Amino acid sequence: MVKKLEIEFGAITADNVEQLRKVNAACFPVSYNDSFYKDVVARKNEGLNKFAYVNGFVIGAVCTRVEPIPVDASSSESGGDERSRLYIMTLGVLAAYRGRGIGTKMIASILEYYEQHKDDELSTVKEITLHVQTSNTDAMNFYTSRFGFVKGEMVENYYRRIDPPHCYILSKQLR
């Protein structure tokens, strides 16, 4: 049987952000620009941006940000009531360490962080969302079956350099 791995979480800082580059380069077909890494470091939020360690080495990372929900024109609500969401920018585990529950633990820890802070720091957060490439059924199953995310609309030509270029928006209402 496949053994689950013991993991520890750690902060992403200016001193070790290069490791995030290594993880992302190994996990994703798209490369992120420098401002992505700068922002992650600048945000200094260990609860939403973190490394996963096994045996003392970084083997995965999750990066999340809080962003406002765009007010669409049809919405009857007028300003005042601020609405935002958690957006999962990246979730990656090095290939050799996959299939052992690490991704699950990372997402769970993000949701846990939300639960702890939904009345203060994250009081305006209503949902958690991410983009998934239309071909990536594994990822869609991971989020929908394990965490109850719902597949939303398809965004055409979301990605520029990979095929297929389209993606779905997955989201889960938090309150």
Add this chain to the structure above:
Amino acid sequence: MAADNPQAGQGRPLPKKESDLFKGVVKHYEVKQYKKAIKQADSILKKFPNHGETLAMKGLTLNCMSKREEAHALVKKGLMNDMRSHVCWHVYGLLHRSDRNYNEAIKAYKQALKIDPENLQILRDLSLLQVQMRDIKGFGVTRHTLLALKSNAKMNWISFALAKHLDGDLRGAVNVIDIYLGTLTEDSPELERGFESSELAMYRNSLLAEIPDNYEEALEHLDTCEKLVVDRHGLLMSRAKYQLKLGRFQDARETFMTIFKRGASEDYSVHSGYMCSLLEMDDAICEEALNLDGTGTLATMMPLSAEQKQKLKDVYIGGELSEELPRSHAMQRIQLTLREGDDLKNALDIYCKKLLKKGAPSLGTDLSSLFLVDNNGRYERVTDPVDVKAHPNYAMIVQLADGYISSLSSCSKFAADDNDTEEDPSTLLWTWYLRAVLHELGGELSEGLELIEKCLEHTPTAVDLYELKARLLKASGDIKSAVECLDKGRELDKQDRYINNQTTKYMLQAGMEETALERISLFTKHEGNPEQNLFDMQCSWYELELAACLAKKEDWGRSLKKFAAVVKHFDDFHEDQFDFHSYCVRKVTLRAYIAVLRYEDTLWGQQYYGQAAEGIINVYLHLHDNPTITKEEEEPDYSSMTAAQRKKAKAIQRKKKKAAEKKAAEEAEKQKAKEEAAEKENGGKKKQNNKGSQAVVDPDPLGKELLQKDPLEEAKKYSAMLSKYAPNSINTWLLQYDVSIRRGKALMALQALFKAKALAGNVPNSEVFSRIVDFATKADTLKGDNPVVQEVVESELAALLNGGSISDFVTSAVDHVKKNPLSDLSYRVAIAKAIVSTKTSGVADAASIVIDGGINGRGVTASCCHEALVTLKKFGNEADEAVTKWSETVKTKFPLMVETK
């Protein structure tokens, strides 16, 4: 008028007012209120401008305010005005002491004592200088005087005992301590258990043990002082050692057991002693075994008989010790050194699996300590890939690792039939890593690199992988790529000082001294000049690497400068002991103090000093051999030129000078800008820094002054230091030869050759060989006119050449290589050179020594292969074919090697 004028001194006191002022001067000096001291001195001098003691005190105060010149002038003037004042002489001594001019200081103190023989302060100061200078007899006399003057002070007793000890009068030292203890009343706290009484007792005990054949008394004394002693471990170790020395092996064994039980299970020297007691080893072996470094034990020091091994196994494997220390890592490692064959393999299997699961990058290096071979009754670790690969333990470990890899890759278990659960993914990573280290040890660099690539793909976030890859690249002869790789690894964790230092080191080896400074500066203080900061921290490794880097770039002045910095550190280390002379006595840390003094006596035998001295000698010898280097900056000889030539030459000279000045100015500008930028960064702290950085402006950053010195004289100076302090290093004598031969000192050169040859032993040494050949070719011109010298040179040379001619000597070396196909590549290169230079044979034969089998022998490093190529190229057209062939051979072995000029 002169008769009642106190300013003439001669013992006449100052008037009351001035006398009080003078006391104020001394007081303010002592509490470092220098400005006030000067002010008061000046008001005395206003009335009595020639008062000697005041002049001297003012001088001494100025000296503390960094006004050295003025200070010397004033103190001298004061002394001249009052030669009969002990104060003036004392101050004169203190001034010399602050210049580290100890011999002069001692003379001055002694003068002062002639005038005031019972001045405690001066006696104390004198005794410190005497012990610092190792004037042991004088130290003894001074301490005796002090003890006689003040026999109720503990410090005086202890110091007198130390003086006796240093003078070799061990019994006398013990007696002094005993008399002191006798002066104490029975209820004195000095006789109760406590740190000071404990240290004094243990010091007394160490004295007893130092007396030849006196372990019996020392052992008994341990029993009597046991209740006083707080250093339980020290006491038990001494007891065990004495019991060993006295042949009471059963007692020793029990004492060692007690030490283990107290928690010293990971101390390998305790294991060594325990083994000695078990095997009842003789005195010399016990002594050697107890002084082993690191993880060495009796079992790795020398080959043991099967019977002896069995005895050890009986306690180490399932015996009294393994029961007592079930969780000791040292136990497991020692067990490996006792086993052989399949027994060893099974144990290794368990050991490796355990550490691979944990993820221990050091496993490969750890296991390499098992590659031991017998050399004249002592074990030696083999390191050359040829020998490593031939070692049975290497093959065994490789086999195990290969087995793990194939099994882990297919089913994530160490063995397919393993019932255990699957291993973590990192286990495979560290097994690959272990295998890559084994490739490295076996000289299989390409295979190692291939595996490390797999590791990097598996876990690109592990810093250790980058380090190993860089090491492999460097060994492959591609230092630039090694630097790039290491720098990438460094970026992963910018708080890792180790990887940062390693990157710096590689950069210096790759000739990138500016980037190297940037890297190491990430970990120095962020204010001021980082180079100065590194100097202040006595960062010798950096300075040595930088000096070597600069020498490679033929920047001789700056290189000397950096080597000299390391020499300066050693002077400071030596100076540092000054503080301990009084401190240690006060704190009664006497055993440690004696150890410090003994260490200081051998200070210049330390490796870093040796490296610095070697670097300096080599640079100066190069400057001696190429005198044009230092002459360049001088003006050419105009007198022999025509007017037109002269004009032209002068114009060129002017231009050169201008260019040099401009460059220097630019450098200065750059430096200034840097400092300003640094200061800006620190904002408010500017004021503080200013003080620090101004004091340390180096008037000669390029080392021009060092270049102006007589190169041979300087080289001689350092070579003499090495001969004195590092006589057991073969390098010392090679350098001594190089210096002596240039100074035309035939006998010294000969002596150096014999010493080097003796140290090299049976192993042929390329450096010794080429110097013997060198001496033989120069012997005729070196002999000189002195018939005695001539005779010695002739007979000793004959001994060096084994009685034959140079050609015979070279030919016998050739025969040796033919009989020993694994002969070192550097030895082959030296022989090839000698064949050609002595015309023993032709170029073809010379080349053959290198190209026929040279690549399969020992010492095949990228740099040595390159050196062989350079040598072959120098042989001219005749060697063209050999050059081509050797180049191809090297390319196959080192495909990544980057051609350097």
